[in-house]
Amino acid sequence: MPRFSVIVPAYQVQAYLHECLESVLSQSCPDLELIVVDDCSPDACGAIIDEFAARDTRVRPVHLPENVGLGRARNAGVAHASGDYLLFLDSDDTLTPDALRSVADRLKETGEPDVLVFDYARTYWTGEAIRNQAALHLTEQGPAPFRLEDRPGLLRLLMVAWNKAYRREFVEKGGFVFPPGVYEDTPWTYPVLMTAESIATLDRVCVHYRQRRQGSILRTTSERHFDVFEQYDRVFAYLDERPELDRWRPVLFRRMVHHLAIVYSRRDRLPRGSRADFLRRARAHYRRYRTPGVPGPMRCRIHHVLIRFGLHRTYRTLQLASALHRATARTTGKLLRGLRSAALTTHYRVQRCLPLRADRAVFAAYDGRGHGCNPGALEAAFRDLAPHVRTAWIAHREYHHTIPPGPRRIVPGTAAYWTALARSRYLVSNTGFDDRLAKRRGQVLIQTGHGTPLGHIGLDLQERPAAARGRDFARLLKDVDRWDYVLSANRHTTLTHERVHPGRYTTLEYGYPRNDVFRTSTPADVARLRASLGIPRGAVAILYAPTHRDYRRSQRHPLDLQRIVRRLGPRFVVLARAHHAYDTALTRTCGRVVDVSGHPSIESLCLASDALVTDYSSLMFDYANLDRPIVVHADDWEAYDAARGTYFDLREVPPGAVARGEDELIDIFATGHWRGSRSTQLRAAFRERFCTYDDGRAAERVVRRVVLGESELPPVVPLGERRPVPSAAASLTREPLTTVPLPAGPHAVTDSL
Structure with a gap:
């Protein structure tokens, strides 16, 4: 069977x-x-x-x-x-x-x-x-x-x-x-x-x-939609035969009214000339199965009024009035947006004629998605090492809660935004500024980047239409021509950038500022972050952070995270982080799977975790600086490589164990291979190649060189002498888990280092 x-x-x-x-x-x-x-x-x-x-x-x-x-x-x-x-x-x-x-x-x-x-x-x-x-x-x-x-x-x-x-x-x-x-x-x-x-x-x-x-069938205009009445007759006949279920009659009555209103209001269901007849039959069903005291929320009340009284002409009049209101609003909005755009363009031109402010710096990350990444670390270093420079941060209003005290908050597209771009001496971003930016003589633009490249970037994407997605390479080169400095974490990144982003900029191979926190944090910081995320003491926290796919329009869900934690047992917790290119989370917070897509700091999540599971995300290069286990889930390497193109085969030089499927991934953690000797050897070789300069002083070197004009910079601490903050599971014992309740709803922690 x-x-x-x-x-x-x-x-x-x-x-x-x-x-x-x-x-x-x-x-x-x-x-x-x-x-x-x-x-x-x-x-x-x-x-x-x-x-x-x-x-x-x-x-x-x-x-x-x-x-x-x-x-x-x-x-x-x-x-x-x-x-x-x-x-x-x-x-x-x-x-x-x-x-x-x-x-x-x-x-x-x-x-x-x-x-x-x-x-x-x-x-x-x-x-x-x-x-x-x-x-x-x-x-x-x-x-x-x-x-x-x-x-x-x-x-x-x-x-x-x-x-x-x-x-x-x-x-x-x-x-x-x-x-x-x-x-x-x-x-x-x-x-x-x-x-x-x-x-x-x-x-x-x-x-x-x-x-x-x-x-x-349900999207076909036909009188077959009148079948809904007969089906609800069957539902209520079932109740009539079973008095013990009569308590459900009010609920079913509400659902029927809602269903009938939906069928009636959808323009693609009922043929022309049959809508009034449908409403008459709906009114008869309302009276036949009416249950006193049912209407609830306002929308339900509107549906009840429509079905109960059969206000067909009134309903059509309200629909037409609503459509006219929307059309008027669209026309008015378009006109107002045009006037506003013209006013801001004039304002920007005027501001560019005013003197440059040598004591101002403006920062942005991920096109206004909040404070963080390399620009975030540099902004903090500006305030610490060059306090004479006043900083401002560009972010959309919904991300202002991520900006720490200190920098001025600026909303993209406002007059303050264009003033900052026109008159600030230092412009810092990990993506780019508005295409209409006209860089002035004396301005310094620092392109920080946001990761060591595994997949193709820049001009290498010209032969990758799935990844390029209509990218304007002429515009890209125009942006490159505005760069004065480009940050690099390692020799591989330097050589790649200078080839695929050809320009006259200076490469600062100092390490990535966003990784400084991995050296400056303490075990107390790690404990505080884990507590804020609800991670039980003694648990192994796995950070799952996949990258996006150029060959797919929507986010992949290759792993059943609930099944993974069930198979691994109560000692494991998964922190699921969706790529910033997607607007939806990978999963919902449920039990020992916690959605951390809304967390403002990926660096804080790295510190709070004990291991990283990723596919081809550049996060692995940063995470390797923590010297913590990394597991690569490479279930679609061939498809990813074909669509995006890669600079080396990650399966041949991985930072740790490689899983090609969900069961293999579970086995890697269940057997302890994720932190075994072979995984440690692979990680050491990976760190030797890609973590040369991330010693905790990258941001300091950039500020001293670019802002303070110093030539004698802090020497790089050798890889063997670095002591990154250890993970909470580094000294894991067999003690039972402390019962700390995990979050019950979608998680959006604002605590960051």
Whole structure:
């Protein structure tokens, strides 16, 4: 008997069926049967199903003699199922990698519940993937399994059958079947959740829900959407037959009203001329199933007024008025933006005619994303070593909390911003300033960079269209011509920069200022940072920080972090840090996995951690200065190298152990190889090559050379004489973990060194 029966009905989806079935058969949990139901499809679906059945014995084809619709096709699949749990998958959707393994692990943890609810992400034809916005209801914190009374918020999730796993015996005992119609999930999902004695959640995206550009039933304008009324008749008939479930009537009434309002208000569902009739039927359903005292939030009240009174013309009038208001606002806003831009241009030209201020310096990092990186360390060094120079920091308002006391805060695009660019002697950034910057005689521009390059940069990207993404290389060279000094951490970075960024600047091979903190911090600083992050005393904190992929439009999620910490045991904690190029986090804070994407200081996270897991991020070169274990997760090296191009094969000169998959990564930590003698040898060779100058005084050398004009600079401390602050796990014992509660929600710590 297989663990899972995955049921896939197929009808006119020949373009998507291969990908769907492959996503199931390639799962790392092979204990499954795949029941594919050919709903008498007129295209090649039947032949595709037979091809898969011929090559894999786990595929069980079911060919129906006539088209019966999605719901009845699923029923036919259930009749052939023999697995412990049933999962439904639409034939144009896909399972995410390792989804079934995560489901199996969670089912075992929660004592084989009747229903397990997991998450999904909508995927668009553009390549964009957006996670379910109501995923907060899937938190795994708290007791599990539970009943619906304990977590009624689950009824606010999308009412579909394919985001759950159902114990087959529970389905058979309850006699649950799908009715005909296009909204067949509604009278299945509500009764299942209300009846289940035990429910559990899995806070993981297991299904990619394809948003087809055309062809989706729910996005087709048709009178078939009137089917929603019959389906809610079935839901309330189910309640009528079971008085013990009557407590759910108010909730279901609210959900019905919301659902009817959504169908009515979507412009792509109801044909012209049928909307008034739909509203009349909705009003009749409202009166038939009305439950006193139901309306809640304002949006719900608007829906109730619309459905209860059938204000079709009033609703259309409000829609037209709203559209007119938006159009007027857009026109007015465009005009105001044009006037503001002209005024700021004039202001900048005037400021450039005024004398340069030799005692002013302006800093920026990552295009205004806050205080940090090399410019952040240099700004602090300016205040310490050249206090006569007044500093200012450019950042968007939402990042002002990251700026420490001392520098003046400046918002990009304001008059103060253009004044600073026009009159400050020193301009410091790790990316670049506005393209409209006209550098004046006497101004000094310091390009700090933001990492030792592994992947191609600069002019080397001309032959890499996936990585270049329409980059303007003429503009790049114009920016290079403004540079006076470029910072470098090692000889490899110097040689690369001078070749791919050809210019007349001076390279300061002094080390990276952002790494100075690794030498100046103390064990007390490390302990304070770990406490602020909620890391239990005695725990091993793994910092997971992958880089971005040029060949993908969205962020990769190659590792199941929850599974990793479950396999490694209670002594391990994972700090997950998304790359700054993405606006979304890698994961949600849950248990021993903590989202630190919002933390303002990557250096502080490095200090708080005991080991780094990364792929091809330049962070590994900085982290090596701490002389702490590094594990490289290189599961897609060939694809990364093909798209981006690399300056050397990281697998041949790694800073530590190399894992090519999730299980291998788990094994590296479980066996202790992550900090074994071989990993130590690899790290020592890596540090010898790339950490030559990072001795804790890089920022001091830059300020003394550029600002103070000194020629005698502090000598570089030899690598063998450096003593970076040790990690908390360096002297790890077998003492039990102290019970320090981890954060319960998305983590955004503001504490930094």
